[in-house]
Amino acid sequence: MGASHSATARSRDKQPEQEGLLLPTTATSPSPRAIERLNAEPPIHNDMTAITLPPTPTASVDQEKPFHVLVLMSDTGGGHRASAQALDAAFDSLYPSRSQITIVDFWTSVAGFPFHNFPRQYSYIAKRPWMWKLVFLWAAFPPTRWLTEAAFSLFCHSKVRRYFEAHDPDLIISVHPLVNTLSLSVLAAIRRAKRAPPPPFVTVVTDLGGAHPTWFDPRADMVYVPSEPLHQAALEAAVPEDRIRLFGLPIRPAFWQETRSPAQLRVELGMALNIPAVLLVGGGDGVGGLQAIALAIAARIAENCGSSAAQLIVVCGKNKSLLNRLQATSWPIPVILKGFVKNMSEWMSASDILCSKAGPGTIAEAWIRGLPIILTGYLPGQEEGNVRLVTESGSGEFHSQPDDIAECAAKWISDPELRAAIAERAKSLGRPRSCLEIASDIWDIAEQRQRERDAFRLRMLTSHSQHVPNGYIAMARFYVTNGLRSMQRGFRSVFRYSAVETVGPRE
Structure with missing residues (x-):
């Protein structure tokens, strides 16, 4: 290419x-x-x-x-x-x-063109949940979905x-x-x-x-x-x-190829060896109110468990301004601040609790690593089901307010048996x-x-050579057939009509 x-x-x-x-x-x-x-x-x-x-x-x-x-x-x-x-x-x-x-x-x-800016537009919309939900529903509602797909076909x-x-x-x-x-x-x-x-x-x-x-x-x-x-x-x-x-x-292969123990990884990553670790991530863009959540978790753990009871790792992603603000903060517990990382498997392996928005890949990776999960947010429509899976399976909890997130983290830090039970349920769901x-x-x-x-x-x-029909007949057959097929697809999309028996295998 x-x-x-x-x-x-x-x-x-x-x-x-x-x-x-x-x-x-x-x-x-x-x-x-x-x-x-x-x-x-x-x-x-x-x-x-x-x-x-x-x-x-x-x-x-x-x-x-x-x-x-x-x-x-x-x-x-x-x-x-x-x-x-x-x-x-x-x-x-x-x-x-x-x-x-x-x-x-x-x-x-x-x-x-005109859809070549989808990645940039996604980054903008994902930071505005109300706008994301509007776009999600637009593409899911049959009439507007049909219009969208017609535009895709027309231009592309x-x-x-x-x-x-x-x-x-x-x-x-x-x-x-x-x-x-x-x-x-x-x-x-x-x-x-x-x-x-x-x-x-x-x-x-x-x-x-x-x-x-x-x-x-x-x-x-x-x-x-x-x-x-x-x-x-x-x-x-x-x-x-x-x-x-x-x-x-x-x-990612790192999740089915890792051979190092959590203790080895902690040494390589510069983490404290003998205290639990809370890993706070906000995706590649570092979104989701990470600063307020990080400050609340650190303060609540120090207040409820002691200043040396746990450590906090905050992964800010590509959000450099957030990283700079956190680096200028005075912390009551040991804290490690990172920007965008490519070794998330290592950080998850070395941690004891994960705080993250409800991204599907992050949840699946946490399950493989046996991490209790505190979900801090989700995209409307797309990620609501992820929250139900985590909470109903007993592998984590969902809290949207920083104080509630911090309270949950401090509770799990102070109760190793509870944390281990949740970790075991998470591990049972992992599919490496x-x-x-x-x-x-x-x-x-x-x-x-x-x-x-x-x-x-x-x-x-x-x-043997096949009979080739007259060019005008072939052209008319093509346009009539495709017109009928387009009308059929439009009817099914608008009225959500789809019969399984009409769907045959592709040739």
């Missing part, structure tokens, strides 16, 4: 970098090949034990040509890119030198089609809700034009307890969900049950193998589709 856009095409001799999870379900189980391969691995535990990766399985794809995987994401929040990089790492671990991964920001580098269909045809991927993975409808419509148009089976398209949902309806499109070959609530949401969106898999969130399970299952789907595509090409090469 050229340097003219921000797509990240990585050769497999490099090591990538982020998000797992959840409750028992009756969702469709992994494929037999995936089960056999993953059961052959030694068991993985939620402690610091290293994961031994399985031997590379035999593939049916061409060994001379790397399998090209296109991952569609957008930098609207750090979780989508982190999930893409986690899948990249999993493919590299399971299938070294046999897969070529291209991670591309769909709206910036593929769809382009041809650009997305040119990109797909130019790169000709063997597999497409979506880790962003707003790319699914447009991408699948483009693939359907390519299939009709070329009369050939397209590459498989799978969706990996990176939300946790609740998800926007645009995540779920019945035309996808497979939809990977991290929790039972999202399994139900996929069924309600008319996704066939045999095309839903429940594994967990794709999590989720990323490997997803990658293995996707690979099986891709291999099967590749065999079908190869067989189709062979039939086309060996079959």
Whole structure:
């Protein structure tokens, strides 16, 4: 890929970098090949034990040509890119030198104008919850959702089609809700034009307890969900049950490769060794009223437990002004202040309590590390379900006011038995193998589709010439057929009509 856009095409001799999870379900189980391969691995535990990766399985794809995987994401929040990089790492671990991964920001580098500023607009809106909720509801309400998707198609269909045809991927993975409808419509148009089976398209949902309806499109070959609530949401969106898999969130490799003990990590990170640690984070942008929360936690612990009873680590992200203000503050307990960090796995491993907004990846990572969670805020609509999952599972509490957050932290610091019980419940929800399970299952789907595509090409090469209809007749048939299909999709979107029996597998 050229340097003219921000797509990240990585050769497999490099090591990538982020998000797992959840409750028992009756969702469709992994494929037999995936089960056999993953059961052959030694068991993985939620402690610091290293994961031994399985031997590379035999593939049916061409060994001379790397399998090209296109991952569609957008930098609207750090979780989508982190999930893409986690899948990249999993493919590299399971299938070294046999897969070529291209991670591309769909709206910036593929769809382009007038939607190329989505990442910057997201950062602005996410800091204003009322505005975020308005945008969330706009894209979820069927009539306005249909208008939005019509605008996406009007401005971007041809650009997305040119990109797909130019790169000709063997597999497409979506880790962003707003790319699914447009991408699948483009693939359907390519299939009709070329009369050939397209590459498989799978969706990996990176939300946790609740998800926007645009995540779920019945035309996808497979939809990977991290929790039972999202399994139900996929069924309600008319996704066939045999095309839903429940594994967990794709999590950064550091969370399934760490071998150092918490004591070793504390020494390396410069933390006190023998007192509990409270880790306070506000995402990559350092939002969520971190200053007031940090001051309240430090004061309450010092008052209730003593000035040497605990330590506080505050990760300010890219918020440099916040970091400067906190550095100028006098603290009553030991405090470590950090800006943007790339080793969150180490900080979580070395800590005893996590305070964070209800981001899905952060919750999943805390579960893997067995951290009691104090949720301090959430994005309306998108993250409300995450709060329910944490509180109902007993792995944490939700408090929005700094004084209440501080009281909860001080209570857990002063009661080690209570803290240990909550940590055990959190640990039981961790899914450190989720990323490997997803990658293995996707690979099986891709291999099967590749065999079908190869067989189709062979039939086309060996079959007799087909009758080509008159050009005017073909053109009229194309426009009439597509007009009827557009009317049908519009009817279903506006009136939320979707019958599972009308949704067949993609060719």
